[in-house]
Amino acid sequence: MKTFYVTTPIYYVNREPHLGSLYTTIVADCLTRHKRQRGHETFFLTGTDEHGINIQRIAEREGITPREHADRIATQFKKMFRMFHLDTEHGGYDIFMRTTERFHYEGVSELWRRAARNRSPKGRENIYKGFYEGWFCASCAAYKTEDEYRKAEEEGQPPLCLEHNIPLDRVSEESYFFRLSDYSETLLELFERPGFIRPESRRNEVISFVKSGLQDLSVSRLKTSVSWAIPVPDDESHTIYLWIDALSNYITAIGFGNQERERVAGFEKFWPAVHLVGKDILRFHAVYWPAFLIAAGLEPPRVVYAHGMLLDGEGRKMSKTLGNTIDLDVLHKHFQTDAVRYFCLREVVFGQDAKFSYEALIDRANSDLASGLGNLSSRTLTMINRYCGGQVPSALINEEKYLAAKRAGVDPDPQALASALEHARDQFIIFFDDFAFSRAIETAWGVVARVDKMLSNAKPWELVKTEEQHQTLHAVLYRAAEALRWLCVLLYPVMPEATARIYEQLGLQGSPAQLNPGSLRWGELPEGTRIGEVKALFPRIDKAKTMSEIEKANEQAGGTHATEADAVAGAEAKSETKPEPPMRGATEAEAVPGAESVEGVTQFIEITDFAKIDLRVGQVLTAERVPKSDKLLRFTIDLGEETPRQVLAGIAEYYEPEKMVGRKLVVVANLKPRKLRGFESQGMILAASIGEEGRPVIATFTEDVPNGARLK
């Protein structure tokens, strides 16, 4: 039996569940159900990523243990998935993976050991300790090996990063490294596999990233700095950093490195997987992860599919600060699960960003589901009830009635309709295999339109009036009912509940889940079947009313949040109040280079260290953009010295040069001068770095200060 293994990212427990995680999980669920119908043995993984310094900190702030915090968030995820019927009981995921499980520890250790035992493609150690030669590039957020930096021209100066051409810092923390730099060729070869990275445009991005040169990856932290993590095998003093820990969940969950899970799922049986990931974490899954696997002598994933982000109705990122998020409780309260699923799969072109708004959802639900599929089902079944005594009628039109049928505009031969359905069926499957869910669904809706038209043309309500046309009437209604049956089978993965209900209303036993869409044959709807009670599947949603209810709920929620925020004013902002991309799933949450990596090496300094930094008050005399640079502004600044300094700063995207003139600010006065875009910068302007994109906000004084005054 063929197997199919699909994963969502494991969601990082630094924030509560949000629409993004729901979306990815819905897609995975849909894929799984479709494959199951097609006769594959499937395994569907989702879960949470629970280690790391961030979780340690959050827990500290909450006054609980990291484990308790992780439990809390994991529970919320499970609850959310249950709410939207994505849990095991509803036929959803097979495992809710947690990286704090014991079997995961075992599997991760095994992966590490195997990688460490093997040699890289260039015959070197895969994992090595890189502590004595700890040249760290702040921009790369990575350590540099000898062939990745250039010696400084002067004796005694730090070497320069080849990529950034900036001096490297000597960092004392020791760390294990993964020899990623030896894997470029191997990876580029892997990317040639058709469909390995999708969509195609993303594949190109990854290729150009790899071609630009890979650096070795720091894969451990000192236990003294990150204790909430899996220990490095055979080295008590280190813990395994994000990458290997989080990514390897995809194999430990199905039994790599542990008997317990192997029995339940089966690594040999299910690996390799199809990974569904947000586009923001594609690199980790398409580059690092395959490299780890290859290093350990394992097969890389089958597919890494990067999907897009869900944006608000205006196309902006969703964020709590903007107040444009979709509240999952609200969503659940006002919409059927199947309507949400339908919207996610039909409105969104899988792989691309999409707008997600309550209004659009209501429109889709009303036009496609209520007026479309729901109405077709309703009119068909009602007519069978009324004209055929509630039993699926005969499909047969005797030869002597052919003429009558034709007179009524009905083809005595159902072949045309049957062929159309077969074609739609084949297209549907092709689209599904290509992850083109929206196209597949469009195809199904072509069938809905066709059957609607057939009914309108044949006018069963007229046929019923003439005895001679009763066979025609029955045949037409049979055809409609049979088409409905096909639609149930095709659309089951998209809307498991609604299709099951139509199926039931058709009087059929069992569930469309058990039928293979590829095996649909015309005419297998048994005649004489007593149909069930006809009920509206998708009640029409009153848009105005629903929207005003939602808005009211939002206002209340907004008010509550504000109060809470006030109550903890002064406390650090919680991570979930920061504007973050909605799709930021777990496996990557920590994986923002520069964030955690830098934190990992932050150490206390002595007051004497601080005294080395000469901070001065400066006043901007002139300011202008640096030609051919997006970000650089060139200033001359009066530091109370004889001649003003020339200083460059990368703030052009956020500050108008004209408005900077005359401003007082803080300058690092004894920074080693450096050339940028041909201009020497003789200092550095201090600014706060805000939010995801690091928007600079320049440090200023509220009182008057003389130029050149020293800060200490």
Add this chain to the structure above:
RNA sequence: GGCGGGGUAGCUCAGCCGGUCAGAGCGCAAGAUUCAUAACCUUGAGGUCGGGAGUUCGAGCCUCCCCCCCGCUACCA
């Protein structure tokens, strides 16, 4: 700045190698109809296919230039 992807009806988008390609769905309007969840069916939108130039018998679809948007990436001491 480099690389990549886009800019087509009010909205969301199809349009493969250039010649029924000027389209679909939604929304909107009119008509028809009553089996159905004010639904279904028919018809209509006269949109410079981002702007300009060119190649061609003929160009959303090819070439060049320009404008705008998005993604990746450099610079941001």
